[in-house]
Amino acid sequence: MKQWLVKSEPGVFSVDDLAQCPNQTRFWKHVRNYQARNFIRDDMQIGDRVFFYHSNTDIPAIVGVAECASGPYPDPEALNPDSRYFDPKSTREEPRWFLVDIRLLSKLNQPISLKLIKQHATELGDLPLIRRGNRLSVMPVATRQWDYIMSLQAA
DNA sequence: GCCAACGTTGGC
């Protein structure tokens, strides 16, 4: 069982949007970045816990807790020539891009802001989210980091 | 709106 943090721009797909999906479940985002793809394809497993994070917004913050509701599966949009996510180099036999479904478990009453998380950088140690120039949209979160971040909620 | 950081593309 692993933990992850995934980013979503609330203007595109917010935690409330996820809450309104059937079973509060939907695929998370058409990733087109290899580092992120590798995490999805190689390491994400059904049942993994997921921080749902709002990026590129007024108050960047973790706004919900979700779980992987599926293992990784090929992104069908990569094969659709009419899709903006079409990739001619992806094939049915050798899919290049993958999706994972996430199910929202709970929306946080009080979001855990990036600002607050940064204030605990020393305790958290290395975390791509608070690394300078970070642009990774999915990243692993160590159990210790997960627990620590969760504890910030009560504070 | 600005801009730093980073990934990708394409000419050579």
Place this chain on the structure above:
DNA sequence: GCCAACGTTGGC
């Protein structure tokens, strides 16, 4: 294989 140009991400 190098690297400049360009596009995107995402905090501020």
